[in-house]
Amino acid sequence: MARKDTEQYRSYEKDAFDNPPEGPVGVHRGNRPMIVRLTPFVIVLVAAVAAGVLFWSIFSGEAANMFNRRSEQTQTTAQTSQVASSSSADESASGTASHSSQSASVSESTSAEDTPSQTPSESESAQSTPEESQQVNTNAQITVINGTGVSGLANDRAGVLQNRGFTNVSAANPDATTVLPAQTVVYYQNEADLATAQQVANALGITTVEQSASIGTPIQVVLMQ
CATH class of the missing domain: 3.30.70.2390 (Alpha-Beta Plaits)
Known part of the structure; x- marks a missing residue:
């Protein structure tokens, strides 16, 4: 009986259903790339490392040290700005004083030039031996x-x-x-x-x-x- 059925099946004309495509068909998916399959594991690993670092910094006091350093840097920057502003003020004051002294020197030199000097004969006689x-x-x-x-x-x-x-x-x-x-x-x-x-x-x-x-x-x- 089975033999008869087999011979009868072979007598039918072949169609598309007699040559199914290779690989999974329908709801089945093909092979995914290696990087796609490893991505979830990498994400989990990075999250675990980050959680470990955060846990270590909190319980070891390193996080508090980082905040303290940041506050010290902020204070140092503020002090530097104050010193720079005070230096600028000092330079401005010294420049004003220097200008005043230069003006006084010019006035004194002008007065000295206006004063009558010795005659050439007196100067030459005083300098020559x-x-x-x-x-x-x-x-x-x-x-x-x-x-x-x-x-x-x-x-x-x-x-x-x-x-x-x-x-x-x-x-x-x-x-x-x-x-x-x-x-x-x-x-x-x-x-x-x-x-x-x-x-x-x-x-x-x-x-x-x-x-x-x-x-x-x-x-x-x-x-x-």
């Missing part, structure tokens, strides 16, 4: 006396002076009337010859310069050992 007012006379007669006994030393020193621009220089040995000093010295006759004598001493490296009215030339150099 006798040596500065004198002129070096390179044409002055200069005698170099060799009191050392070293042959040719006076000629050598006279050549040095000629190279420095002195035009009237002569070398000599001491005679019977010459009084030899204890050390090398540059003599000058008159006060007007002081600047010239000092220039001669600088050229020869001599430190002693003295005035003497008994020398025979305006400038006399006595070389001693």
